[in-house]
Amino acid sequence: MEDAWSNEITESLAHCGYYIKTNALPERLIDELTLTAQDSKPQFQSAGIGRSDDHQINQVIRNDTIHWITGTDQAQAIYLNEMELLRVAINRRLYLGLFDYEAHFANYPIGGFYKKHVDAFKGQSNRVLTTVLYLNKHWREEDQGHLLLYNSKGSLIKSVLPDAGTLVIFLSEEFPHEVIPTARERLSIAGWFRINTSTSDKVDPPT
Ligand SMILES: O=C(O)CCC(=O)C(=O)O
Numbered sequence: 001m002e003d004a005w006s007n008e009i010t011e012s013l014a015h016c017g018y019y020i021k022t023n024a025l026p027e028r029l030i031d032e033l034t035l036t037a038q039d040s041k042p043q044f045q046s047a048g049i050g051r052s053d054d055h056q057i058n059q060v061i062r063n064d065t066i067h068w069i070t071g072t073d074q075a076q077a078i079y080l081n082e083m084e085l086l087r088v089a090i091n092r093r094l095y096l097g098l099f100d101y102e103a104h105f106a107n108y109p110i111g112g113f114y115k116k117h118v119d120a121f122k123g124q125s126n127r128v129l130t131t132v133l134y135l136n137k138h139w140r141e142e143d144q145g146h147l148l149l150y151n152s153k154g155s156l157i158k159s160v161l162p163d164a165g166t167l168v169i170f171l172s173e174e175f176p177h178e179v180i181p182t183a184r185e186r187l188s189i190a191g192w193f194r195i196n197t198s199t200s201d202k203v204d205p206p207t
């Protein structure tokens with residue numbers, strides 16, 4: 001994580017609340033993360049939203065499968081380390097008090113989507129910043145699966161092609177977004193920088 005890069009990210013976040021960059025990370029790292037994601041496909045599971053007994057409802061809202069990243073191989077470890085350096089840089093410049101980072105691979109099958117949602121409801125979540133890194137070589141317009149980013153008034157502000165190496169970061173509470181149905185299998189890493197919401201009777205994160 002170069003200073004110039006973390007400066008660019010923090011300035012963009014301070015200025016407009018989001019950051020979108022193609023080829024944000026070295027191609028080799030993207031390739032290795034892609035291989036890791038493909039290798040761990042047998043471990044991907046249906047993504048939940050909130051409680052697991054809402055599973056059927058979830059399928060109407062999103063139908064990707066996910067696998068949490070734990071840093072078990074070199075590519076994952078390098079990625080998590082980059083995000084850790086970014087966390088520290090953001091805290092130093094924007095005073096967000098980010099406490100940790102959680103991330104999972106996501107796989108959208110052909111026809112996969114994630115309807116319009118926010119990743120955090122104001123004041124109700126410890127998710128402060130959302131990150132999405134795409135792992136799909138040579139994505140074309142006709143492959144669809146765009147990420148659409150809206151402002152808090154509901155106007156469309158960005159349409160992002162999920163092409164390999166593109167990184168999107170935005171304030172989780174401020175930007176509703178959706179994944180439109182994809183015409184090609186679509187791999188990504190979605191992650192969240194969080195604040196610590198521990199109270200006296202609840203330890204966060206759970207151990
Ligand atoms: O993959 C994307 O473009 C966005 C995914 C997303 O919104 C999420 O996982 O919360």
Ligand SMILES: [Fe+2]
Binds near residue numbers: 117118119
């Ligand atoms: Fe989201």
